[in-house]
Amino acid sequence: xxxxxxxxxxxxxxxxxxxxxxxxxxxxxxxxxxxxxxxxxxxxxxxxxxxxxxxxxxxxxxxxxxxxxxxxxxxxxxxxxxxxxxxxxxxxxxxxxxxxxxxxxxxxxxxxxxxxxxxxxxxxxxxxxxxxxxxxxxxxxxxxxxxxxxxxxxxxxxxxxxxxxxxxxxxxxxxxxxxxxxxxxxxxxxxxxxxxxxxxxxxxxxxxxxxxxxxxxxxxxxxxxxxxxxxxxxxxxxxxxxxxxxxxxxxxxxxxxxxxxxxxxxxxxxxxxxxxxxxxxxxxxxxxxxxxxxxxxxxxxxxxxxxxxxxxxxxxxxxxxxxxxxxxxxxxxxxxxxxxxxxxxxxxxxxxxxxxxxxxxxxxxx
Numbered sequence: 001x002x003x004x005x006x007x008x009x010x011x012x013x014x015x016x017x018x019x020x021x022x023x024x025x026x027x028x029x030x031x032x033x034x035x036x037x038x039x040x041x042x043x044x045x046x047x048x049x050x051x052x053x054x055x056x057x058x059x060x061x062x063x064x065x066x067x068x069x070x071x072x073x074x075x076x077x078x079x080x081x082x083x084x085x086x087x088x089x090x091x092x093x094x095x096x097x098x099x100x101x102x103x104x105x106x107x108x109x110x111x112x113x114x115x116x117x118x119x120x121x122x123x124x125x126x127x128x129x130x131x132x133x134x135x136x137x138x139x140x141x142x143x144x145x146x147x148x149x150x151x152x153x154x155x156x157x158x159x160x161x162x163x164x165x166x167x168x169x170x171x172x173x174x175x176x177x178x179x180x181x182x183x184x185x186x187x188x189x190x191x192x193x194x195x196x197x198x199x200x201x202x203x204x205x206x207x208x209x210x211x212x213x214x215x216x217x218x219x220x221x222x223x224x225x226x227x228x229x230x231x232x233x234x235x236x237x238x239x240x241x242x243x244x245x246x247x248x249x250x251x252x253x254x255x256x257x258x259x260x261x262x263x264x265x266x267x268x269x270x271x272x273x274x275x276x277x278x279x280x281x282x283x284x285x286x287x288x289x290x291x292x293x294x295x296x297x298x299x300x301x302x303x304x305x306x307x308x309x310x311x312x313x314x315x316x317x318x319x320x321x322x323x324x325x326x327x328x329x330x331x332x333x334x335x336x337x338x339x340x341x342x343x344x345x346x347x348x349x350x351x352x353x354x355x356x357x358x359x360x361x362x363x364x365x366x
Contacts, residue, residue, distance in 0.1 A: 030172035032057050035187070040195030041204055044247040046115045052130065052183045054190065057169040062188025064161060065181055067364040070153045072143035074099045079136065079185065080364060082108045085357050088290035089192065094301025102141040105267065107301035110294040112287050112356070115190035118253045122283045122299045125273045129186035134178060147178040154181070161366075194289050194356035200248065202350070209350065215340075216347025224334045237313070237336060237344050241326040242285045250288040250351065256324040257281040259317020260298060267300065280322050292349045293357065306345050314341060 035054035039045060048054060065071065066079045082096040083089040089111035095103040106122050114120070120132035136142040137150055154176045157163040164174040171180050199217075201207040209217065220243075222236020242258075243250045255270045261281065264271070270279035283299045297303040303312065316333035317323070323330065336344070356362075 028168065030168065032170065032172075035059055035191065037191060040193065040200070040248070042248050043195065044116065046190065048115070048190065049128065049130070052186060054187050055170060057166070058171070058184050058187040059191055061163075061166045061170045062184035062186065063362070064163075064166070064365055065185050066188050067366055068161075069366075071137050071145060071150050071181075072099050073145045077143050078364075079133075082142075083111050085362060086293070088112060088194075088294040088357055089362075090294040092295065094296050096142070098139070098142045099144050100140065104141055106299050107296060109286055110290060111189060111192055112194050112289045113249060114192065116247065116249055116253075119284065123270050123273050124255060124284050129189055130179075130182045133182040133185045133189075137178075150181070151176050151178060192356075192362055194353040195248070196355040197289065197353040198350040199347075200353070203248070210346070212343045212346040213350050214347075216343035216345065217350075219336075219340055219344045220347055224329055226335075230328075237310075237334060237340070238326065238329070239313075239344075242324075243288050251285045253285065255279065255282040255284055256326065257320065257322045258283075259312075259319070259323055259327045259330060260302070262318050262320050264320075264322075269299070278322055281320060282322065282324075288348060289351050290353055290357065292352045306348055307341070310336075310341050310344055 032055040035056050035058070037046065037048075037054055052058075069075050069078045069081075071078065077099050080089075082091045084091065087110075091108035094107055095105065096108050097103050109122065114129060117129075118127075120126040120129065126132035126135070134147075138144070138146055154163040154167075163176065167176050167180060167184075168174045170184055173180075198207060198209070198213075202209050219237040220239045222234035222238075222240075223232050224230075224236050224238035225233025226235065227233040242252050242254070242256055244252060257269075257280070264281040268280045270282040270284075271277060273279075291297075292306060295304055295306075297306075297309050303309050314334045314336045316329035316331065317327050319330040
C-alpha cells in the first residue's frame with residue numbers, strides 16, 4: 001500500500017503538535033508570602049521550626065482549620081469550641097465536653113503566646129505545637145474523628161473554602177495530610193500573640209499603674225516570709241519564681257507541684273509522661289497573661305476566682321512528698337494582709353489584654 005508524501009507530512013506535523021502542546025495549561029507556581037512576624041518589645045525571639053516557616057497563606061489556612069467544625073465527628077466542634085476568644089482562648093468550664101458527651105480530665109489551657117512554649121499540655125507530653133495539634137481531632141473524648149476521615153473531608157471539599165487550593169497555596173501541594181493540617185494550625189497559633197495589656201503599656205512608658213497595681217506588682221516580685229523568721233524573707237507573695245516576667249511571658253514553662261493535694265492518685269501529672277515518681281503532682285506553669293479572663297484555674301479547674309487562687313498560695317498549700325521547693329510556707333502560710341491580697345489581684349488584672357481576645361484576625365472566619 002502506497003502512502004502519499006502529503007499524508008506522511010501531515011502525520012509528522014500532527015505528531016509534533018501533540019508532543020509540543022501543553023494540554024493541561026502551565027504548571028501552577030507555588031510562591032508563598034513570608035509572614036512578617038512582629039516580636040513585641042521585651043519579648044525574646046520565637047523559635048520557629050525550619051520545616052514549618054510562617055507564611056501568609058499558611059496562617060490563613062491554619063485559622064480556617066482552627067475553626068473548622070468538619071474536623072469533628074458530628075461536624076459541630078472545632079478547636080475554637082474549647083478555646084473561646086472571650087475567655088482568652090480557654091474554656092470557662094473545668095473540663096471540656098467532647099462530641100460524644102464525654103468530658104476530659106483537665107482544664108483546657110489558654111492559648112496565649114504559645115510560640116514561646118517549650119512543651120504542651122499540662123503534663124508536657126508534646127514537645128512541639130505540631131505534635132500537640134495532632135491529638136485532639138482523633139481523641140475519643142474530644143473531636144472523635146479519625147485522621148483519615150478528617151483528611152478525606154478536606155480533600156473532597158466542594159465549598160467556597162476550597163481546601164485543596166488553599167493547601168497548595170500554603171505548602172505547594174494539593175495532597176492533604178494530617179501533618180500539613182497540624183502545621184497550618186500551628187502557624188496560626190504561633191501568631192496569636194498577647195502584648196498589649198496595661199502592664200505592657202506601662203513597660204513601654206505609655207501609661208501609669210495605680211498605687212494598688214504597683215504595690216501588687218512589688219508584692220509579686222518579693223520573696224515571702226517575715227525576714228526576722230525566714231532568711232531572705234521580704235513579706236512578699238513569692239509569685240516570681242514560677243511566673244517571672246522574664247521575656248514578659250509570666251511563666252517559666254517548667255513543671256511544679258504547687259501544693260494542691262497530699263497525694264496524686266487522681267492525676268499524677270508529669271509522672272504519667274516520665275514514669276518518674278518524683279514528677280508526681282507536677283504540672284506545667286500556665287502564663288498569668290489574661291488570667292483574669294481565663295477562669296477556672298489549675299489543671300483541674302478547681303478554683304473559680306483569683307481570690308481563691310491567691311488564698312491557696314497565701315495559705316501555703318498542702319504538703320506532699322513532691323511539693324515544690326518554692327512552696328516553702330506550707331506551715332503558717334504567707335500571712336498576707338487583706339489589702340496586700342487586694343493589691344496583688346489588682347496587679348494581675350493589669351495583665352488583661354482585650355486587644356488580643358478581640359483581635360479580628362483570630363476570630364472565626366467561616
